[in-house]
Amino acid sequence: MIVVAVASGTSADGLDVGVVDLRTGHDHTIDVRVLDTWTEPWPDTLGERLLALLPPATTTAAEVAALDTALGQAVGRVAAAAVARTPAPVDLVVSPGQTIHHEVVGDRCLGTLQIGQPAWVAEATGLPVVSDLRTRDVAAGGHGAPLAGILDRLWLAGGTGPRVALNLGGIANVSVVAPDGSTLAWDTGPANCLLDVAAARATEGRQGYDVDGELAARGQVHPGLLDILLKHPHYALTPPVSTGRETFSAAYLDGALARVAGGDGRPDWPDVLATLVALTATTVADAVRPHAPEEVVASGGGARNPVLMAALADRLDAPVRISDELGLPGDGKEAVLWALLGWLTWHGVPVTTAPGTRTPRVLGRISPGNDPLVLPAPIAPPTRLTVRARDEERTP
Numbered sequence: 001m002i003v004v005a006v007a008s009g010t011s012a013d014g015l016d017v018g019v020v021d022l023r024t025g026h027d028h029t030i031d032v033r034v035l036d037t038w039t040e041p042w043p044d045t046l047g048e049r050l051l052a053l054l055p056p057a058t059t060t061a062a063e064v065a066a067l068d069t070a071l072g073q074a075v076g077r078v079a080a081a082a083v084a085r086t087p088a089p090v091d092l093v094v095s096p097g098q099t100i101h102h103e104v105v106g107d108r109c110l111g112t113l114q115i116g117q118p119a120w121v122a123e124a125t126g127l128p129v130v131s132d133l134r135t136r137d138v139a140a141g142g143h144g145a146p147l148a149g150i151l152d153r154l155w156l157a158g159g160t161g162p163r164v165a166l167n168l169g170g171i172a173n174v175s176v177v178a179p180d181g182s183t184l185a186w187d188t189g190p191a192n193c194l195l196d197v198a199a200a201r202a203t204e205g206r207q208g209y210d211v212d213g214e215l216a217a218r219g220q221v222h223p224g225l226l227d228i229l230l231k232h233p234h235y236a237l238t239p240p241v242s243t244g245r246e247t248f249s250a251a252y253l254d255g256a257l258a259r260v261a262g263g264d265g266r267p268d269w270p271d272v273l274a275t276l277v278a279l280t281a282t283t284v285a286d287a288v289r290p291h292a293p294e295e296v297v298a299s300g301g302g303a304r305n306p307v308l309m310a311a312l313a314d315r316l317d318a319p320v321r322i323s324d325e326l327g328l329p330g331d332g333k334e335a336v337l338w339a340l341l342g343w344l345t346w347h348g349v350p351v352t353t354a355p356g357t358r359t360p361r362v363l364g365r366i367s368p369g370n371d372p373l374v375l376p377a378p379i380a381p382p383t384r385l386t387v388r389a390r391d392e393e394r395t396p
């Protein structure tokens with residue numbers, strides 16, 4: 001089955017596209033072949049308008065509705081182009097939408113909202129669309145995020161010790177995967193979301209992020225600011241938990257800077273950026289260390305930030321690898337995750353963000369394409385995932 005996934009993460013930095021061939025293999029494995037991944041820039045001002053929904057901004061139902069439509073249309077155009085350039089017929093589109101609010105109180109997720117009407121995607125492609133992949137998990141008592149553990153446990157089980165997958169998106173999330181596949185996955189805290197805010201402020205809007213960590217590299221960690229930031233209650237929660245940009249927002253960073261300013265004055269922007277790098281590296285390393293993994297496999301845009309990667313390597317005992325080394329593209333891993341989740345929904349496989357404590361559910365909502373919906377018979381839950389090279393021969 002060939003699945004096209006089009007998604008935007010918390011960074012709202014563009015639409016990540018994945019074209020993935022997924023098949024059931026021997027012995028409850030899923031055979032995954034990543035045919036292509038790339039990122040499409042936002043049309044016009046869509047990315048800015050999505051970011052403008054975040055606190056401290058207020059918005060209107062009219063703007064939310066307009067963005068729900070505009071994003072659905074944008075995903076539809078990108079998905080249709082991806083279908084057109086894929087030589088083999090595409091069977092399914094996955095469009096998880098943009099999270100505009102993720103309501104977490106203490107260690108509970110009360111609700112989560114992704115926009116980007118899937119009807120536009122079905123209309124543009126004529127294909128069935130899986131969307132809304134978080135809310136059923138929330139309704140079943142989970143956080144609906146991070147969902148990465150569902151892929152990571154299939155992908156990284158079978159080591160000689162625990163392995164950790166680390167995704168450095170707007171938010172940092174980790175999956176600790178034991179050799180037998182049991183997995184604990186949660187959001188450790190901010191990765192790029194605060195860095196991006198600080199980079200934009202530092203450059204008066206000229207840069208959306210700190211390219212290659214150049215600003216952070218020029219700064220020094222400000223111990224007073226780091227202390228204030230490390231006191232956020234999220235870090236003391238017992239996983240699995242999630243968080244989002246409504247918590248680690250521009251308003252939150254401004255509040256922390258104001259508290260420092262009340263003392264010895266706001267640090268220079270490079271120092272703020274260096275401190276935010278230290279915040280992510282410290283909170284990730286503190287989260288990972290007790291699990292003593294044999295390796296940490298990094299992905300996401302933050303893995304391209306050499307200053308952040310060096311700060312992490314300093315604080316972790318385990319070697320840090322990039323997910324490309326294990327066959328999944330670091331930049332495209334999230335798109336592969338969405339393709340997998342849509343495929344699991346299509347095949348009636350229940351999953352959960354909190355294995356062991358919550359009952360797995362079949363996630364998502366399916367919009368029919370041009371033809372009536374005909375679902376395959378549900379399959380037994382897969383236990384392993386094999387990543388094959390694009391042109392690797394398949395064993396029949």
Ligand SMILES: Nc1ncnc2c1ncn2[C@@H]1O[C@H](COP(=O)(O)OP(=O)(O)O)[C@@H](O)[C@H]1O
Pocket residue numbers: 008009010011012013168169170171192195196208209210211212213299300301302304305306334
């Ligand atoms: N060369 C780079 N140097 C520093 N940061 C980078 C670089 N490339 C990407 N990033 C960071 O990665 C972010 C995007 O990461 P991504 O994995 O797409 O996150 P999300 O899933 O939240 O959208 C950007 O906003 C930026 O902060």
Ligand SMILES: [Mg+2]
Pocket residue numbers: 008009010011012013014016
């Ligand atoms: Mg992104």
